[in-house]
């Protein structure tokens with residue numbers, strides 16, 4: 262399968278030949294992952310955030326949102342459900358909530374790894390690389406840190422002054438620590454166009470990521486972007502498909518934002534190059550409060566019933582809901598000599614993080 266040229270990308274992204282693009286993406290996905298769809302159970306353990314991203318319903322200035330924090334015991338119990346239901350990965354996700362100390366998060370990771378043979382993914386935002394180093398020693402396998410856009414000025418405006426370069430530095434640091442690293446973008450953010458999107462795709466492909474998440478922009482009511490139009494789902498699906506061809510070995514989730522705008526959107530994604538689904542297994546009484554955007558988490562089913570629905574829909578497509586950890590097949594440098602268990606104070610590896 263030849264790598265698409267810039268001319269191919271521009272041709273495809275404009276929708277000139279969707280049938281060919283989606284067929285190519287599906288063929289590449291099948292050649293790398295076969296029929297397996299990796300399932301990652303997300304435990305959204307805190308919706309408290311100290312940041313104010315303009316697109317996100319969890320932003321600190323959203324006073325209407327009922328905030329919650331799960332205790333370490335509750336987080337470990339929720340992870341027990343993930344393991345019991347046969348999922349190979351748990352994603353621990355929160356806003357940028359620094360009230361959980363590095364030691365607390367490390368203890369949670371160690372307890373999970375002691376109880377279950379599952380991969381642990383961290384989606385905790387802009388924590389220090391010294392903390393991520395400690396969590397890696399505690400057994401964390403993967404980290405997600407989304408860019409949302411590669412347009413530096415837009416990033417810094419939408420994320421209210423956060424530094425784009427620091428985010429990139431953190432992503433590179435996570436790779437050096439031996440994490441499988443994921444990032445991603447939102448397609449159709451205000452003040453973006455096709456050229457912005459193409460540049461985002463080039464940036465993502467250069468980052469050599471293990472996971473790439475693409476989702477359309479979904480306006481959230483309690484944010485400054487509430488009255489902007491939603492992103493184009495078809496464009497988002499095209500971007501995922503092109504990323505599949507550009508980065509054949511990356512895990513690419515069919516994101517919940519697709520479902521939020523198009524019923525059945527995630528299934529469509531699985532037919533167009535995506536190979537991962539990430540259902541929320543956050544306890545039901547909290548799940549709807551993890552309100553990044555409307556429709557992020559369906560609430561009408563309990564977590565296990567909802568998960569079974571997801572598995573059945575995957576099976577109906579002729580695909581296999583996989584119980585494996587679904588580690589990245591991409592060859593990336595991991596310092597195998599690095600200690601995997603806590604060896605002292607969490608700051609002990611700070612000097613390695615540069």
Ligand code: SF4
Pocket residue numbers: 310311312313314317318319320321355356357386
């Ligand atoms: Fe917080 Fe992340 Fe939402 Fe920004 S995108 S407000 S950092 S939860």
